[in-house]
Amino acid sequence: MKTLGRSELARMVALHLPRQGFVNLGIGAPNEVGDYLPADTDVMLHSENGILNIGPRPPKGEEDWDLINAGKIPITLAKGGAFFDSNLSFAMMRGGHLDIAVLGAFQVSEKGDIANWTTGESNGAPPGVGGAVDLAVGARTIWVMMDHTTKEGGPRIVRACTFPLTAARVVSRIFTNIAIVDVTPSGLVLDAVLEGVTPAEVQAVTGAELTPARSLRRIDMTGSVAG
Amino acid sequence: MKTLGRSELARMVALHLPRQGFVNLGIGAPNEVGDYLPADTDVMLHSENGILNIGPRPPKGEEDWDLINAGKIPITLAKGGAFFDSNLSFAMMRGGHLDIAVLGAFQVSEKGDIANWTTGESNGAPPGVGGAVDLAVGARTIWVMMDHTTKEGGPRIVRACTFPLTAARVVSRIFTNIAIVDVTPSGLVLDAVLEGVTPAEVQAVTGAELTPARSLRRIDMTGSVAG
Amino acid sequence: MRNVVVKDATAAVAGLKDGHTVMIGGFGNAGLPLATLRAIVETGVRDLTLISNNAGTVEDDLTLLFRARMVRKIICSYPRGAKAFTDQYRKGEVELELVPQGTFIERIRAGGAGLGGFLSPVGLGTDFETGKEKITAGGREYILELPLRADFTFVKGKLADTVGNVTYNMTARNHCPAMATAAETTVVEVDRIVEAGALDPESIVTPCIFVDRVFARA
């Protein structure tokens, strides 16, 4: 089955962000969404280590290790940005001030439960959680961005998460490398499918029932969505 | 009976403050203590509306109404001072960061209970509390400064407060216009008496038992204490 | 780029409705958004629940709202010396919830920070524990204090940039930053508006995420 590349998936998410609002891009793949925001976007990016309005990545050699994001990657501050302490940063999250958080996940359930901090199988290695739970509970809208299946081909969108939960009933939309799925009160709705992939094929690798949207949209290999 | 004037009482309290530390002077009479601090003191004055290290009063005509103390009186900022919001200011109080608070009071009990926010007899007027309770609970050491008796000559130092409490068991020392009284686990100790006043006379206008200190000190009419 | 500048105080109070809960910054006159208060009076709204440290004096301050009989209830720490409020309070026309000031501002912070409440030692053994749940934690007894939130917050800043970052002036900061976090709509009246990027990002006290409208006092 064809799948979107990581960059194209990031681009697809970026194209779905509103023109303005306060957005937190999770560590890892979600963070790449920032690279695909239009230059004239009014979106302001937040990072939980105490910065609002993150600018483009710094040029090579101009990194400052006191100016990093939650993934500990060097960043820049855009015009109109601000620094603050962790208490205020997490107040922004827990207090519902962030419009959207885009998170990676191991599993999402049909009810919108998210499991993204541990698989529970650590082989004795210490677990880490960071700001994952605070973000999943706090932001007004939670989008997940992940591969549709595990490396072994098993489903990540499931009826009930088997991995330890990050938060219950918070995810509203799932962007994967083959589809866009909305979490609605009446179940999962298949909003868009990658070109060359059928809804039936998506359903076959999904662990919960998908209802195709009335007008199913098409994702092309660049991550653009039409229809 | 002779009594100390308001200014001399303020001076007496000032002379008892340590050479350094963080001190909050309550609204009203206690606030005048600041006028009698030695010029070279290392004491830093806090006010709950968000300032640390209050300087001398501003010259007439140079008042700035954005720079006031908790009594809404214009002040100045001393070198090394800082402004902050009310949350941090009350965290300083509640969190035990202030060394001493000097408070006015209607009544203090022999156990160190303080009643200083209302007499409970308002004739229908609204009560006001401000930061009185936070301060009485939060500062590490609570000193009270008040007239020894009511206008009618009744005691303000009592076995149990009859007015609504501000906080229970917090006062460690009481400075009055005729005496200094320490609140100890074994009861009230008369530490100093104004010249021309006898311990028996102090006891007569006190509503709880006073034990004279081993070496009773003498207060002169300027508020200096010797012995 | 985001731009939250509105033309004047009238535009700043748009959407304020009867029955709303309104936070107003300030300690005495420091931090009080006076142009905003005048504009609120012009709206003619009624039955407001006011959350502000004081209740005015005898001057043109929160007194304006009481004179115009817009307030049903006030939550505050120190309403003494407030003539118009006192008259209405004596007649039973306005309700008072008196809160120790540190508890007052911590409840507002809790509202803005998404907390369900906090355990405070302040008020134990006094009238201020009446009607409140007591909880023992770490071997000590505390009062459970609940968050405060509002429909609108109106505060006074010193400078705002066009995206909505705000600084304050000296002790006029007081309750304003916490209140700015705890309302559906936060409006900041400032002395002057500057371009985005003109404020030191290390010295911004209220980041723009909390701010919906700013306007310059005329």
Added chain:
Amino acid sequence: MRNVVVKDATAAVAGLKDGHTVMIGGFGNAGLPLATLRAIVETGVRDLTLISNNAGTVEDDLTLLFRARMVRKIICSYPRGAKAFTDQYRKGEVELELVPQGTFIERIRAGGAGLGGFLSPVGLGTDFETGKEKITAGGREYILELPLRADFTFVKGKLADTVGNVTYNMTARNHCPAMATAAETTVVEVDRIVEAGALDPESIVTPCIFVDRVFARA
């Protein structure tokens, strides 16, 4: 005038004892007081309870304390990628209390602000509610989270004045200001010390009341 400047990192860690609880600021290396960490290693203290967001990496950071086997327990949010810690954790030689980061820093703030705890929605219905009291307030269920305090806090600032006021550098601010409020003794390692009055009083992040010692990183 108050003067809290000490000569060097060795003087800064004086009084640190076996079994102490120690907060260390920083998110990754930003805000990490590295000279202080080296001085802590020199003291040879043991059985520390560490409160810090991370547990080091493979470099000279918190790893130093684990390599020297000084830590009995760590309270943190993200100890992944921490080689020395991980080795000891696997062998059961060090205890881990994992806390969501927002809860972590709010517990520290509660410790510094004299609160007995707070009600948080974070972690409900997850492993993070295990063993914690649940309290219903305002019709909603919350987890009761308890305060954290320490014997020593060590953080990294940008500038300090001689009386102990502190500013931070960009995202190196992170957990440092809250930690500075929550210890018996707070020590700040800075890039440079300036005279009292040289810092803008509006831009001081940690007022000197919270600070016991400052020293300039060599």
